Amino acid sequence: MSMRLPAPARREQILDVSVQVFARNGFHSTSMNDVAEAAGVTKPVLYQHFDSKQDLYLALLEEAGNRLRTAVSKAVVSAANGKEQTEMGFRAYFRWVADDHDAFLLLFGSRANRDEESTTTIRRITAETAKAIAPLIAADIDPEHQRTLAQGLVGLAEGVSRHLVERGDTFDPEVLGQQVADMAWAGLRAVHRKG
Amino acid sequence: MSMRLPAPARREQILDVSVQVFARNGFHSTSMNDVAEAAGVTKPVLYQHFDSKQDLYLALLEEAGNRLRTAVSKAVVSAANGKEQTEMGFRAYFRWVADDHDAFLLLFGSRANRDEESTTTIRRITAETAKAIAPLIAADIDPEHQRTLAQGLVGLAEGVSRHLVERGDTFDPEVLGQQVADMAWAGLRAVHRKG
DNA sequence: AAAGCTTGTTACCCTCAGGTAACCGTATGA
DNA sequence: TCATACGGTTACCTGAGGGTAACAAGCTTT
CATH class of the missing domain: 1.10.10.60 (Homeodomain-like)
Structure with a gap:
């Protein structure tokens, strides 16, 4: 055929x-x-x-993860101060979600099925994303907690995206990214103040 | 035996x-x-x-969801103003995570496998949690966006929890809840200011 | 103590899906 | 035009696991 x-x-x-x-x-x-x-x-x-279904699936995860990683890190690098980094980061994230739609669902959608190995891979990707974000968080709090909050921010972006994508909503990544960044940045400063 | x-x-x-x-x-x-x-x-x-494996699994999800829901909504009701609600809500959430450990993993862990039906159930639970949070978000922005941000906050709590639980870390839910609530509340006010 | 309900076990069936062996058809190069 | 390599197919094997039929072992009630 x-x-x-x-x-x-x-x-x-x-x-x-x-x-x-x-x-x-x-x-x-x-x-x-x-x-x-x-x-x-x-x-x-x-x-x-x-070689196997696993093999195929992991290849997909890996590729999707790479695209996410490079999109965000490129965006963050091109920014001057922390606030701008936050904005650029989130906007890049949502841009990725918007046009690499299936990859997002694959990695973070509700239907993302995960055995031992896939879980490891996905966790690694999430962790790397969090790592890229961590520096944004005020340096005067302990690193452990810093990483935890970074994971929280990743979760924030993930939660927002999952909601929109699974509802089939369309959205402007620039606008959405800006809004979420505003929210996140204010939150980050609050944490900073408290220590 | x-x-x-x-x-x-x-x-x-x-x-x-x-x-x-x-x-x-x-x-x-x-x-x-x-x-x-x-x-x-x-x-x-x-x-x-x-009746079936599905049936058993869904029963588990349902039970876990109920415990989560009641924990959070009870906490939120007992608070006076928005800020306090935020604090109480997050603290209750992390308290639930801390001592209903397995239920959390079942619903939101990386290994949570999800076919059609389970996905629906879990989404419903997440949506309900978000709904409980939505009123905290300033009323002067459009409801659509309000719900999206609420999902984001749920994602935030989820992300933080998943990170900690899957690392096997122990944590004080009251302290963590307070910190995350501070962050979230500041973020919420920022959104408010912008409209 | 026998009837009969309830709890549990053994041993099986059957489907589905991952994976493979063996074979076909067509383009290319001598 | 014949060989051969490569892309593709048909037809099968196999194991895992959900689900069940038929039977055994206890309580309990009279």
Whole structure:
């Protein structure tokens, strides 16, 4: 039925397609047959490119995580002061959510199914994101607590995004990012004042 | 091996045990045999009390959700002004996390596996929690946005908790709740000022 | 102590889905 | 035009695990 494709192209296509399928239906509710069908191909083809379902899934997580990471860190670097970093960071985050939609669902959607290994990967990604944010938090509080609050901010962005994405709402990432950043920044300063 | 138990007691015991097992290993990685073994009993006994694995799992989610809901709403009601409500709410939340540990992981842990139905249930619980929080947010911004921010606050608490619980850290819910509440409250006021 | 309800066990069925062996068809290069 | 490599398919194996039928062992009530 489907056209013959050179191996690397097929691999890419499989990755593209499976992000969507997994994001929509979750890991366990998606069979390799489903993926194959969505790719217009049969199961053994998948196994020519990936060792196992796990392997495919982890590759997807990894790729999605990379895109998130680079989007946020690029944005943060290009900012001058803490406040601006906060703004740029959140705006980049929501921009990523808005146009890498399926990747977001894959990593953080309610349907994101997680066994041992995937959990580790996702946690790592979250932790790295938090790490990128941590410096924004006033340096005069103990680092332990700093990291905890950073995780909280990540959760904040995640919560907002999940709500919007799963409702199917569209949103302007710049506006939303700015609003959430305002909120977060004020919160951060409050923590600072108290120590 | 195990003692005979009257039906209601057995049912309770199964619920107690399975919260732990599911929380620790996630839905799909936990077989009914695992649950049965943990309960010191064999599989068919489980099916005397629950129609299916789904059924059991949903019962757990429901129970956990109820405990969360009542904990938070009780706390919020007993407070006078918005600031106090915020403080009481967050403290109650973290108190719940601290001593209903497994329930938290079940609902919000990384390993929380979610098919169609469970997702709906969990979303409902999150939404209800957000709804309880929404009134705290300044009334002069549009309700749509209000709800979105409320989801963000829920995410904030969730993110902080997940980080701590999954690291196995112990924490004082009162102190942590107060700190997060300070942060949240400042953020909320900032949103208020902007409209 | 026998009937009968309740609790529990053993041993099984059956489906689903991950994974693979063996085979086909077409483009390419000698 | 024949060989061969590569992309793809059909048809199967297999294990895990949800769910159940049939039977055993206790209480309890008369």
